[in-house]
Amino acid sequence: MTTWTSTDPMTGAVLWQGEDADVDAAVSAARAAQGAWALRPLAERIAIAERYAEVVKAHAEEFARVIASETGKPLWEARTEVGTVAAKVAISITAQAERAGERHGEAAGVPQALRHKPHGVLAVLGPYNFPAHLPNGHIVPALLAGNAVVFKPSELTPAAGAFMAGLWVDAGLPEGVLMVTQGRADTGRALAAHPELDGLLFTGSSNTGLALHQAFAARPDRILAIETGGNNPLIAWDIADAEVDAAASLVLQSAFLSAGQRCTCARRLIVGPDGGALVDAVAAISDRIIAGGPFDEPAPFMGPVVDMNAAARVEKAWDALVAMGGKVIRPLQRLREGTPLLSPAIIDVTGLAVPDEEIFGPVLQVIRVDHFDAAMQAANATRFGLAASLIGGDEALYRRFWAASRAGVVNWNRPTNGAASSAPFGGVGISGNHRPSAYYAADYCAWPVASLESPAIAAAALTGLR
Numbered sequence: 001m002t003t004w005t006s007t008d009p010m011t012g013a014v015l016w017q018g019e020d021a022d023v024d025a026a027v028s029a030a031r032a033a034q035g036a037w038a039l040r041p042l043a044e045r046i047a048i049a050e051r052y053a054e055v056v057k058a059h060a061e062e063f064a065r066v067i068a069s070e071t072g073k074p075l076w077e078a079r080t081e082v083g084t085v086a087a088k089v090a091i092s093i094t095a096q097a098e099r100a101g102e103r104h105g106e107a108a109g110v111p112q113a114l115r116h117k118p119h120g121v122l123a124v125l126g127p128y129n130f131p132a133h134l135p136n137g138h139i140v141p142a143l144l145a146g147n148a149v150v151f152k153p154s155e156l157t158p159a160a161g162a163f164m165a166g167l168w169v170d171a172g173l174p175e176g177v178l179m180v181t182q183g184r185a186d187t188g189r190a191l192a193a194h195p196e197l198d199g200l201l202f203t204g205s206s207n208t209g210l211a212l213h214q215a216f217a218a219r220p221d222r223i224l225a226i227e228t229g230g231n232n233p234l235i236a237w238d239i240a241d242a243e244v245d246a247a248a249s250l251v252l253q254s255a256f257l258s259a260g261q262r263c264t265c266a267r268r269l270i271v272g273p274d275g276g277a278l279v280d281a282v283a284a285i286s287d288r289i290i291a292g293g294p295f296d297e298p299a300p301f302m303g304p305v306v307d308m309n310a311a312a313r314v315e316k317a318w319d320a321l322v323a324m325g326g327k328v329i330r331p332l333q334r335l336r337e338g339t340p341l342l343s344p345a346i347i348d349v350t351g352l353a354v355p356d357e358e359i360f361g362p363v364l365q366v367i368r369v370d371h372f373d374a375a376m377q378a379a380n381a382t383r384f385g386l387a388a389s390l391i392g393g394d395e396a397l398y399r400r401f402w403a404a405s406r407a408g409v410v411n412w413n414r415p416t417n418g419a420a421s422s423a424p425f426g427g428v429g430i431s432g433n434h435r436p437s438a439y440y441a442a443d444y445c446a447w448p449v450a451s452l453e454s455p456a457i458a459a460a461a462l463t464g465l466r
């Protein structure tokens, strides 16, 4: 086995060092622990999850620093991630009661019950951009439902993953119920292929989501939930002069928050014939962005992308847009030698057949169109379908936008990102497999069992007997 490390993207300091975990041992331990965990009353599982939320809050600052160091995201943003991790517990408890609870009724005079059962042992594979919040969004509902979980953090953020799992131990989660398998893509593949697994909950890139879908093709008996990327459009329309600056701030937030490393970041700004003032305002406000290390003072708006490989991928995609004839509005630059700190970049790609790919970094493509139907057509010209926003327009225009948008998150006068955990979160197209997470995660963490239950034997009403 080879040793591998995770490092601070700004300093290169080693933050975690280890070897690929033994997947077999982790799945066996989870299997051994799952039965007893599922048999514990729901109230006890809830109590442990609530204790976990308290432990997260008690360690919030330390946790945020681990996340900030390993991802490079600003400390203020890492703190919001930790807040979301703790808040997810109450949301998941409510969601489970509302979406996967117990219900009693009657069907044709017979008492009817609806209850849910856990799948068993579920793998959770996490991405690096929210190394705690997004896997946590699968782990909390999965554990509440009575599953055991084998969690593989991203190989870029093993320290954040291990830190979070440790907080469950502090909260009193029984041994084996949450196993951590550190490893790279091969470990993910081994987990996905493990015969003792009952399902896999994935957040990450569309390519990996597709590979997992293929790996699960012959296993309809196992649950697979995939949440992946986007090539998200933002249409800005009918913006009054007095609204241009506010609209530009929403575009900035949509495109460059987390250095563009959110699945919901806007990749494409679509404007009409009068959109020039807005594009100028976006460019001007982007010049004011402070990009820096997570602990810099003054606090940066955005940090680096996660590592040098990620920076090289963004640069390659940018170079291709420029080579195709894109008109540079603001260039993509390395801001600090030897680090993956990139500048916010804007390029006009109107009329170009640009690739329908997610550029996971601070790059905004501008597309100018003549009328709203063309804007809608451009917005939907993607294989992805995660998020879409309309900025400007009136209610009638928003209704048109909403009806025509092919995305799981459709906003008006709000950024494309910053989705609420109290709502379902997922996309269509290659952005997922119709198993939305967040508030709807309860749905894929348990299966429904419908029962007709008569306390006494009553003769069946038979027709057609001799």
Ligand SMILES: NC(=O)c1ccc[n+]([C@@H]2O[C@H](COP(=O)([O-])OP(=O)(O)OC[C@H]3O[C@@H](n4cnc5c(N)ncnc54)[C@H](O)[C@@H]3O)[C@@H](O)[C@H]2O)c1
Binding pocket: 125, 126, 127, 128, 129, 130, 134, 152, 153, 154, 155, 183, 184, 185, 186, 187, 188, 189, 192, 203, 204, 205, 206, 207, 208, 209, 211, 212, 227, 228, 229, 230, 262, 263, 264, 358, 360, 386, 426, 431
């Ligand atoms: N829709 C969402 O909720 C959401 C949220 C956050 C990030 N994302 C997406 O995630 C991506 C960024 O994250 P990333 O680069 O860490 O994603 P990634 O797909 O490279 O990795 C995610 C996880 O899958 C594992 N993995 C990689 N290849 C695998 C394979 N063939 N089989 C099994 N496991 C494999 C990785 O080790 C990692 O743990 C972006 O595309 C972003 O849009 C989506």
Ligand SMILES: O=CCC[C@H](NC(=O)CCC(=O)O)C(=O)O
Binding pocket: 129, 130, 134, 137, 261, 262, 263, 264, 416, 417, 418, 419, 420, 421, 422, 425, 437, 438, 439
């Ligand atoms: O990078 C992808 C996630 C982006 C984030 N979405 C959520 O946090 C969804 C809510 C949840 O999963 O609880 C965003 O929209 O900024």
